[in-house]
Amino acid sequence: MAGEATSWQKEQISRAYVHALASQGGYTVGEWNVDKDGVDVTLRDRGLMVDFQLKCTQSPRVIRGGYSFDLDIETYDKLRSTERSAPGHLVLLVVPPNLELWVTQHSDSVVLACHGYWACLHGRDSVASRATTAISLPEEQQLSVKSMRDMFNMARSILLSGSTAVN
Secondary structure, three states: OOOOOOHHHHHHHHHHHHHHHHHHHOOEEEEOOOOOOOOOEEEEEOOEEEEEEEEEEOOOEEEOOEEEEEEEHHHHHHHHOOOOOOOEEEEEEEOOOOHHHOEEEOOOOEEEOOEEEEEEOOOOOOOOOOOEEEEEEEOOOEOOHHHHHHHHHHHHHHHHHOOOOOO
């Protein structure tokens, strides 16, 4: 089944990737059956929350030092809002062009051949565009258990400081 994957396949591999990392980190994952608020999944850690909008691509736009993804303005505005109970993040999962290579099953393991990147949109400025805005996802912001911990620390900081923007 080589070739371009369907949107539901991309969504499911993205969810599986986030679930695997969150499980390893000890975080719970809440999934939303309606993407009305620009959020696909919410991670929780002892009352703190972070929201993720998940995107997946087989052909990422590579820029110097990472990737770029065109996010629709409606979702961007929802995720950047400071009137949220959890900071909004864009998560981009990069998968191989060949769907058959996404998951490899061995007798003692299952390997996901993908990697994810994140960008916190909380408190970002509005943009003039009416369609999309390019979001930079630096390669040093690879989605990992450690980066999830950092996101929770940022959420704690926002909550305790009453801050409306993140540097």
